[in-house]
Amino acid sequence: MFLQQLVNGLTVGSTYSLIAIGYTLIFGVLGIINMAHGQVFIFGSFVGLILVTNFDMPIAVAFLASIVVSGILGLILEFTAMRPLRKKNVPHLASLISTIGFATLLEEGMHKLFGADSRAVPDTFGSQAFQLGSVQIRAVDLIILGIAVVLMVVLHFWINKTKVGKAIRATAENTETASVLGINTNMVIVTTVVLASSLGGIAGMLIGMTYSALIPSMGMTLGFKGLAVLILGGVGSIPGAMICGLILGVIEVFTVAYGASSYRDAVAFGLIILILLIRPQGLFGRKA
Amino acid sequence: MLSIRDLSTSYGQIKAIRNLSLDVEEGKIVALIGANGAGKTTTMKTIAGLLTPDQGSITFLGQRVEGWKPHKLVSAGLSLVPEGRAILGQMTVLENLEMGAFQRNDQAGIKEDMEKMMNWFPILRERLTQLGGTMSGGQQQMLAIARALMSRPKLLLLDEPSMGLAPIVVSDIFRVIKQINQEGTTVLIVEQNVKQALKIADYGYVLEAGQIVYQGTGESLLTDEKVKEAYLGGRKHE
Structure with missing residues (x-):
């Protein structure tokens, strides 16, 4: 039972990690919290899902479409809601509001285009399950966990070892310094x-x-x-986002498993508040 | 090599430099000296593309470059060592050096230059895998200079390299600057440490309240009565 729930928690948590990494990457280079992040990727995912449900495309195409559409929306977000404010050198609160505006537009756009109701994701991988000792894992969970973990490992390597990854880290640490070293910081931000x-x-x-x-x-x-994970992990910390996403997922699943399903979010966020009382900079954050 | 005419830059409403003109000839060391708040750093930031001037021209190697982005100026052959060194503290010494060569793709040449820098500054070789932020001020300044040289600049801009360093380290830094110049890099240096800067400089400009008030060869400024009185602690020390 314990191991089983742990695996479920890690599966859900790995997706939270991916979301939080998005926040933390953008916070790193821009110093702002992108309030449109959730709407951007759900919009992309809806486009992917519709390709599967309405046009009978394979799930791989849906993933590709979601990646591309989310990426393009991110690009539009940067050029409409972020860059113009950056050029004017306004306080960071302004871009908090402009990204909320962008989020609202996207959410209304989704209602218009896809309707406000939930849309079923077809069960592509069946309900087949594997027995691993006492733990039973659904194929779909294995795939989710696998994709998320592989992505995080690749990202970790990419950020730390490649030239572009290092340019992102340099820009995150100090945009002005990065630019005098010859890094095109606007390109890095995009x-x-x-x-x-x-x-x-x-x-x-x-x-x-x-x-x-x-x-x-x-x-x-x-x-x-994702925001909760961002704060818990320490704003700007990529390992923090990865690990704390998993932690939030596990806390949530255990809360449900041990009988408090309607308190799932309350318990999870309550624990986050407790942790932050002890470590205000987040688990992996540096003291300001 | 670098020619500035009637340059003015402001921070918001405040004009930090006004109608500034100066020239840096190829192969020389030129010093821009002045007190705190005279506009030295503003001048450097404007040349390096971090600030956009209100008016005036900057000509670098025959091209008008005012308003260019910093990364474009780096590829044109200009490299700034910012005030306060600006080491990337969360990156290793090696990574800092690599970032200095960001625009280059000649792996063999980069490796060769890296080796050269480690011979010039042996401390960097010892600290290669250490985070930049854990080094002392003097070591950080050496790293900042080595990093700037990794782009193989034709003109090196140094913004107060002696700031906050112990006197013995300051002498080291100035010796290195002289050596860099002898190896063929033109240098424009901004300093509050007037004596040291003018000693190594071929030519100097004195900046007061955003304007050039005196200029001349390093030697002539060192012996100039007015400069002595204002920046070198008067006559009694001579």
């Missing part, structure tokens, strides 16, 4: 926003598979979970 949004696009599809459904309003609820 790359980061698109990368963060596309990662969200994958997370959105994986969440759809976990819950067998997607709802436009999930943009907001999942966005908040």
Whole structure:
């Protein structure tokens, strides 16, 4: 029972990690919280889902579409709601509002285009399950966990070892310094926003598979979970986002498993508040 | 190599430099000296593309470059060591050096230059895998200079390299700057440490309240009565 729930928690949590990585990447290079992140990737995921349900496309195409559409929305977000404010050198609160505006537009757009109701994600991988000792894992969960973990490992390597990854880290640490070293920081920012949004696009599809459904309003609820993970992990910390996403997932699943299903979010967020009381900078954050 | 005419830059409403003109000839060390708040850093930031001037021209290697983005200026051959060194503290010494060579793709050449820098500054070799932020001020300044040289600049801009360093380290840094210049890099240096800067400079400009008030060869400024009185602690020390 314990191991079983742990695996379930890790599966859900790995998708939260992917969402939180998106927030933390953008916060890293821009110093702002992108309030439209959730809506961006749910929009992308809906486009992917519709390709499957209405046009009988394979699930792989849906993933690809979700990645591309989320990435493009991220690009539009950068050029309409972020860059113009950056050029004017306004306080960071302004872009908080402009991204909320973008989020609202996307959410209303989704209602118009896809309707406000939940839409079922077809069960592509069947209900086949594997027995691993005392733990029973659904094929779909294995795929979700596998994709999320592989993505995080690749991202970790990419950020730490490649030239572009290092440019992102340099820009995150100090944009001005990065630019005098010859880094085109605007390009780095565009790359980061698109990368963060596309990662969200994958997370959105994986969440759809976990819950067998997607709802436009999930943009907001999942966005908040990602934000909670961001704060818990320490704003700007990629390992923090990865590990704390898993922690939130596990806490949630255990709360449900041990009988408090209607208190799921309350327990999860309550624990986060407790942790933050002890470590205000987040588990992996640096003291300001 | 670098020619500035009637340059003015403001921070918001405040004009930090006014109608500033100066020239840096190829192969020389030129010093821009002045007190705190005279506009030295503003001048450097404007040349490096971090600030956009209100008016005036900056000509670098025959091209008008005012208003260019910093990364474009780096590819044109200009490299700034910012005030306060600006080491990437969360990245290793090696990564800092790599970032200095960001625009280059000649792996063999980068490796060769990296080796050269580690011979010039042996401390960097010892600290290669250490985070930049864990080094002392003097070591960080050496890393900042080495990092700036990794782009193989034709003109090196140094913004107060002696700031906050112990006197013995300051002498080291100035010796290195002289050596860099002898190896063929033109240098424009901004300093509050007037004596040291003018000693190594071929030519100097004195900046007061955003304007150039004196100029001349390093030697002539060092012996100039007015400069001595204002920046070198008067006559009695001579």
